[in-house]
Amino acid sequence: MTISVTSSDSNNKKIKINKELLMRLAPLLSLIILVIFFSFGSPFFFNTENIMTIALQTSVIGIMAIGVTFVIITSGIDLSLGSVVAFSGVAVGISATLGLPLPVCILAGVLAGGLCGYINGLLVTKMTIPPFIATLGLMMSVRGINMVMTDGRAIYFADYPTFKMLAQGRLFDVLPYPVFYLVVVAQIAAYILKKTVIGRYVYAVGSNEVAAHLSGIKVQRVKIFVYAFCGLLTGIAGVILASRLNSGQPTVGVGYELEAIAAVVIGGTSLMGGLALLAAPLSAHSL
Template identity: 40%
Template sequence: MTQPASEAPPPPAVTPPAAKSARPALGLRADVRNLSLLGVLAVLVAVGGITRPDTFLDTSNLQLVLTQASVIGVVTVGMTFVITSGGIDLSVGAIVALASVWATTLATQEYGFAGVLFTAIVVGVACGLVNGLLIAYGGMVPFIATLAMLASARGLALQITDGRTQIVTVQPVLDLGVPDSYLLGLPPLVLVFAAVTVLGWLLLNRTTFGRRTVAVGGNAEAARLAGIDVRRQRLHLYLLSGLCCGIAAFLLVVLSGSGQNTNGNLYELDAIAAAIIGGTLLSGGRGTIVGSVLGVLVFTTITNIFALNNLESAVQQIAKGAIIVAAVLVQRGTLRDGEA
């Protein structure tokens, strides 16, 4: 018996070619960006090996580069999430300073290792909470809210220390920075940075939280209409940024053995720059943890090469600026090729 035409099964849905190719194209552009940064990093390693072959490629110096990258790297992971959502956080350096000095006061150090670590993280999260509440529920522009936090946190850090350096006397904290604590030749700080990077990548790329972050950054109103609580998402993102600052503050205390109100100076600019050259859009809607980490390694390697060659910091800043411009131009060219 022939089936009536009205009851014939509908034809199979056909996915538009553009939708099929969109995800591979995005992945290809991300791969090109990361390969470009790896190329820059390889050139820098070659330059360091040629100019200072006796010291640059030494194991202790490479460990130092990774250790120095760990502190700003953890901050950059948090910054990547914030920028991906279309926000900005200018207070990360000041939060690191405040968390480091609060964690190294005499009263805090009486509680030992746990007291120092707990205080650093709580101060970071508390500052992130204030930022998040002002921005998400207070309606303040992220630039203004975090700028106010920058000034306030720096001022409070100065008041706590009275301009003095607070020396760490808790031996377990100091022990994390000595070679005897290295695991497989890697300092504990580097292992913490690696763990934060892996967790950050999983959170951004394999969870609903990450997809919501990208959606809010791409179009906040569309995200709201799709059922995403945009305000709560933004609050959580600044809490995450504050948490990363607290972890970085503890790592900095271990690295320097002290707490100072000048800690974290210009971290906000370094973190933003590393995220941007890594491929995170400043306007939001796209972020990459791998690219941000590569950006951190590029900047840290530049700093190390300049220090070993006794070059002026002014020239170092010019080189960093040139790399930022070059990286952005490469990314724009890649985007145009992908859209063609």
């Protein structure tokens, strides 16, 4: 009798694992099916140039999706992504108008995103404002700041002709630089989540915040980290987008937060926290 119960429990676990695996791989499988379908429909679909174009269009949102994945793992949300990506480009543009060296301008854009993320983290942890409200408020505030700082006009990088090569160039004349950046960011993020202590803390906080606190994890620090990291990656995405547009535009990025969050959720990351698959959001957004 004991053996049959044990066997039944084992079978139930296997079924549950198979269902979870299928759900997490669904976006990738769907993407493969669509690629095969459209390849039969057009001989020009499945070629290197077209695949690189699709990957290029996915790169900016993909980097943002990786960042917000960290936030969602901890049961949080970040609605300020679209405004922050524009703020990052504006920061690069303003730095350029001040005559600062190009590397400093790029760094300013990345740090501008990180600063916004850090502020989100403080609002959520220190002021105990719900993530939805805190990030929604920052989204509207930063969008207004963008308009005030630029008078609603784009800032062009006329004095920095090499800046556009940051996103418009190609590695070995094949791989667009933004796609390369996306791959590097994904690898770094995967390493942080799987191989580092802070990565385990992120999952622990998302799985059970109270238990994580009782086990000695500094929950507030972990949450500040994930929001700051998300902002930092959004800053990188903003710099890449500014390079592609060859300008810092205050109105760009509207709706980007919804695309990034949708890619993460469709990719299998639970909005309840504690579960994530980094590769899936990239496949989901490609759909």
